[in-house]
Amino acid sequence: MATIDTARFLADLNDLRKIGAYKTGVHRPTFSPQDMESRRWLMARMAEIGLEPVLDGIGNVYGRNTGPGPYMLVGSHIESQNYAGWLDGALGVVAGLALARAGLPVDVCAFADEEGHFEGGFLGSRSFIGDLSDDEMDHARSRNDGSPLRDALKAAGLEGVPRITVEKGRHKGYLELHIEQGTSLEGAGQQTGIVTGIVAIWQFRLTIIGQQDHAGGTTMAERKDAGLTAVRLLAAIDETFPLVCGDRTVWTTGSIVLEPGAPSIIPGKAEILFQFRDVDWSTLERLEKHLRALVQESNRRERCTTELSIIRRSIPAICDPAIMTALERSAEQRIPGGWRAMPSGAGHDAQVLAQVMPSAMLFSPSIGGISHHWAEDTKEEDLAVCCEVMGDAVEMFLKSNDYTPPAKA
Amino acid sequence: MATIDTARFLADLNDLRKIGAYKTGVHRPTFSPQDMESRRWLMARMAEIGLEPVLDGIGNVYGRNTGPGPYMLVGSHIESQNYAGWLDGALGVVAGLALARAGLPVDVCAFADEEGHFEGGFLGSRSFIGDLSDDEMDHARSRNDGSPLRDALKAAGLEGVPRITVEKGRHKGYLELHIEQGTSLEGAGQQTGIVTGIVAIWQFRLTIIGQQDHAGGTTMAERKDAGLTAVRLLAAIDETFPLVCGDRTVWTTGSIVLEPGAPSIIPGKAEILFQFRDVDWSTLERLEKHLRALVQESNRRERCTTELSIIRRSIPAICDPAIMTALERSAEQRIPGGWRAMPSGAGHDAQVLAQVMPSAMLFSPSIGGISHHWAEDTKEEDLAVCCEVMGDAVEMFLKSNDYTPPAKA
Numbered sequence: 071m072a073t074i075d076t077a078r079f080l081a082d083l084n085d086l087r088k089i090g091a092y093k094t095g096v097h098r099p100t101f102s103p104q105d106m107e108s109r110r111w112l113m114a115r116m117a118e119i120g121l122e123p124v125l126d127g128i129g130n131v132y133g134r135n136t137g138p139g140p141y142m143l144v145g146s147h148i149e150s151q152n153y154a155g156w157l158d159g160a161l162g163v164v165a166g167l168a169l170a171r172a173g174l175p176v177d178v179c180a181f182a183d184e185e186g187h188f189e190g191g192f193l194g195s196r197s198f199i200g201d202l203s204d205d206e207m208d209h210a211r212s213r214n215d216g217s218p219l220r221d222a223l224k225a226a227g228l229e230g231v232p233r234i235t236v237e238k239g240r241h242k243g244y245l246e247l248h249i250e251q252g253t254s255l256e257g258a259g260q261q262t263g264i265v266t267g268i269v270a271i272w273q274f275r276l277t278i279i280g281q282q283d284h285a286g287g288t289t290m291a292e293r294k295d296a297g298l299t300a301v302r303l304l305a306a307i308d309e310t311f312p313l314v315c316g317d318r319t320v321w322t323t324g325s326i327v328l329e330p331g332a333p334s335i336i337p338g339k340a341e342i343l344f345q346f347r348d349v350d351w352s353t354l355e356r357l358e359k360h361l362r363a364l365v366q367e368s369n370r371r372e373r374c375t376t377e378l379s380i381i382r383r384s385i386p387a388i389c390d391p392a393i394m395t396a397l398e399r400s401a402e403q404r405i406p407g408g409w410r411a412m413p414s415g416a417g418h419d420a421q422v423l424a425q426v427m428p429s430a431m432l433f434s435p436s437i438g439g440i441s442h443h444w445a446e447d448t449k450e451e452d453l454a455v456c457c458e459v460m461g462d463a464v465e466m467f468l469k470s471n472d473y474t475p476p477a478k479a
Numbered sequence: 480m481a482t483i484d485t486a487r488f489l490a491d492l493n494d495l496r497k498i499g500a501y502k503t504g505v506h507r508p509t510f511s512p513q514d515m516e517s518r519r520w521l522m523a524r525m526a527e528i529g530l531e532p533v534l535d536g537i538g539n540v541y542g543r544n545t546g547p548g549p550y551m552l553v554g555s556h557i558e559s560q561n562y563a564g565w566l567d568g569a570l571g572v573v574a575g576l577a578l579a580r581a582g583l584p585v586d587v588c589a590f591a592d593e594e595g596h597f598e599g600g601f602l603g604s605r606s607f608i609g610d611l612s613d614d615e616m617d618h619a620r621s622r623n624d625g626s627p628l629r630d631a632l633k634a635a636g637l638e639g640v641p642r643i644t645v646e647k648g649r650h651k652g653y654l655e656l657h658i659e660q661g662t663s664l665e666g667a668g669q670q671t672g673i674v675t676g677i678v679a680i681w682q683f684r685l686t687i688i689g690q691q692d693h694a695g696g697t698t699m700a701e702r703k704d705a706g707l708t709a710v711r712l713l714a715a716i717d718e719t720f721p722l723v724c725g726d727r728t729v730w731t732t733g734s735i736v737l738e739p740g741a742p743s744i745i746p747g748k749a750e751i752l753f754q755f756r757d758v759d760w761s762t763l764e765r766l767e768k769h770l771r772a773l774v775q776e777s778n779r780r781e782r783c784t785t786e787l788s789i790i791r792r793s794i795p796a797i798c799d800p801a802i803m804t805a806l807e808r809s810a811e812q813r814i815p816g817g818w819r820a821m822p823s824g825a826g827h828d829a830q831v832l833a834q835v836m837p838s839a840m841l842f843s844p845s846i847g848g849i850s851h852h853w854a855e856d857t858k859e860e861d862l863a864v865c866c867e868v869m870g871d872a873v874e875m876f877l878k879s880n881d882y883t884p885p886a887k888a
Contacts, residue, residue: 250696251696252693252696252698253701254698271695271743273742283848284660284824284825284851285754286660286678286680286729286756286823286824286825286826287659287661287662287824287848287850288661288729288848289727290721290728290730292662297732297733297735298717298732301714301732302714302717305710305711305714308707312699318698320695320697320698320699321699322694322704322742322743322744322745323704323710323737324694324706324737324740324742324744324745325741326706326735326737327740328732328733328734328735331734331736332733333682333731333754333790334680334731334733335731335733336731337733343742345742347694347695414695415693415694415696415697415698416693417695436696439696439697441693441696
């Protein structure tokens with residue numbers, strides 16, 4: 071079993087927490103002064119341990135192990151959502167430091183902008199696997215203020231800095247520790263979750279066009295009420311999605327906007343943001359087919375026309391069985407019965423890395439399931455034991471002969 | 480039959496149209512310089528005809544007839560919605576001038592702020608019938624910019640000016656000509672509508688409280704999705720309101736707001752603006768009872784709690800049968816078959832006046848039903864014939880012995 075200095079691990083996490091501190095959380099949006107300070111802090115810690123730190127042209131911090139391989143890549147992201155939690159991302163990066171400090175053959179990485187402050191999403195990990203073009207970087211803008219990504223990189227001192235990409239064959243796998251962002255572990259009184267797969271998010275926009283009219287002068291029979299068509303379509307989704315979904319599918323209507331949105335005006339337009347998530351590709355395809363059938367039926371019945379457009383369709387990632395096995399054995403040894411296998415409902419850098427190497431994830435509990443909010447937290451004993459399970463698993467996996475070839479999607 | 484100078488009537492309308500002209504419409508918000516200029520223009524026209532004009536402390540312009548009675552009160556409002564039509568309101572006031580010019584014993588009035596630029600609604604007509612307190616005036620604010628009504632009155636030179644109220648027993652009735660703001664007349668190829676009643680608007684706010692959560696980390700079974708409860712409640716309204724409504728009831732969901740309204744966050748709160756309109760009090764009461772039952776059932780079934788609050792419940796006005804009879808006979812004489820009886824789906828000053836004297840309304844067609852938009856319009860021949868029918872009806876009604884006592888609500 072690996073010997074992790076958990077006190078030092080927790081001390082590092084608490085040091086990092088001071089950079090961009092906001093209430094009990096942090097505010098470190100990508101490429102902000104606070105974010106760049108945290109990247110420099112990370113490079114200093116890497117150097118102390120003997121890793122060779124590099125800050126690349128997209129802001130990735132990569133700490134290369136100079137000892138003998140085979141190597142494991144361990145990390146996550148270091149920037150935060152706006153005014154959000156201290157552990158989201160930071161936990162996985164600092165766990166990587168702890169493993170390297172314990173002498174395990176790991177490279178440590180902090181991928182830039184997992185939180186999507188800029189358009190595109192997963193800029194850092196996508197750049198690392200060779201899936202981010204210069205052209206996309208030229209056009210990406212901040213989702214906070216619309217300013218170009220290139221301006222932010224320049225201000226952060228990263229203009230012209232080369233980007234590093236994965237060295238083929240160097241890593242036997244990728245492992246990421248992250249907070250759960252839900253209540254499954256807390257509810258079950260368990261200390262760690264072994265992720266079976268990372269859901270894909272299929273995000274759609276439903277645009278309904280009706281006829282804006284005076285709510286007093288227009289009879290019910292004359293109306294073309296876009297809001298009413300929206301309600302009927304969403305009610306049909308609510309009634310029929312449970313009949314075609316998977317065991318762990320989730321679907322969410324995050325936004326409904328009626329225009330003009332006045333009490334005495336019949337809405338002439340409605341816009342709905344609707345998404346579903348699942349780890350299984352055939353389930354995702356079945357749900358999209360079903361959604362399209364509901365829209366078609368709505369267009370047959372209703373006076374208002376609905377148009378479905380795709381905002382994004384990400385690829386689900388299945389976690390590597392061999393790494394999962396090592397995690398399960400390690401967890402059962404450290405905390406018998408105190409772990410569970412579970413899917414990840416949120417997106418993570420691991421789903422990008424899974425495209426080029428065997429990848430897996432470990433979840434720590436989230437107190438009250440609070441996420442993307444400064445009140446996010448996890449008990450220190452849970453953080454420590456997760457880091458220990460991870461160390462054991464890396465040791466076990468690197469020694470094993472199990473090897474799953476990269477699942478290139 | 481009364482002899483109306485319809486050419487002069489149309490010329491007056493076109494003169495007034497020049498004040499605050501915007502494209503083919505006008506922009507004369509209440510107490511704006513343009514609005515005050517239109518009030519002064521009106522007083523000058525009144526004086527030319529021999530009416531005694533008064534501008535009172537709420538901005539009402541009242542032209543008192545100095546000839547022998549019994550008198551009819553004829554008018555409407557003169558301010559406009561923002562960047563709206565040239566006839567909405569102005570038509571009824573200028574028709575009053577035309578009747579007075581023809582020697583009919585009418586007082587002419589332009590009631591301030593029928594369009595509700597300030598909180599409260601119907602400030603001018605309510606003040607005229609003694610239903611507007613100084614206290615309410617102290618607290619009312621602009622719906623456009625939040626500034627106090629008192630400031631606007633001061634800027635318009637109306638601070639300290641006394642308000643005039645109806646002289647009991649002076650008027651045998653009130654009559655208002657207005658554009659239809661719908662397509663019923665145009666669709667039927669008819670030139671005038673005799674209003675049977677003015678609908679009441681019962682406006683509600685439905686506030687639904689759920690639990691804001693991450694759309695990935697929260698299973699369907701755990702969710703308290705305020706948006707979903709909103710959709711189910713609105714679907715229940717859509718399915719069951721047709722079973723309890725009246726022949727001409729209309730109901731409208733003008734706004735649905737989900738908070739925070741982000742694609743990957745389960746809405747923690749939903750707010751719905753819902754209204755219904757009818758002329759029949761028992762229908763209105765039945766619909767509110769039904770709505771409350773739907774909310775109660777929703778609160779029994781759903782995980783999110785819905786609270787129903789009343790924004791306003793206005794009183795429906797039934798038009799006076801004797802004035803209606805005079806209007807019907809006059810219309811049938813001038814334009815046989817070219818008229819219809821119809822309810823008013825929108826609110827008008829006549830519904831306020833109906834609380835203190837027999838009141839009725841006449842509608843002119845609206846081209847394409849366009850209303851509250853600068854493109855609003857009516858054919859000149861339709862305007863002229865409506866004014867003539869009105870003149871005949873006032874003559875007929877004032878000579879008749881029919882008298883309906885005031886329906887004090």
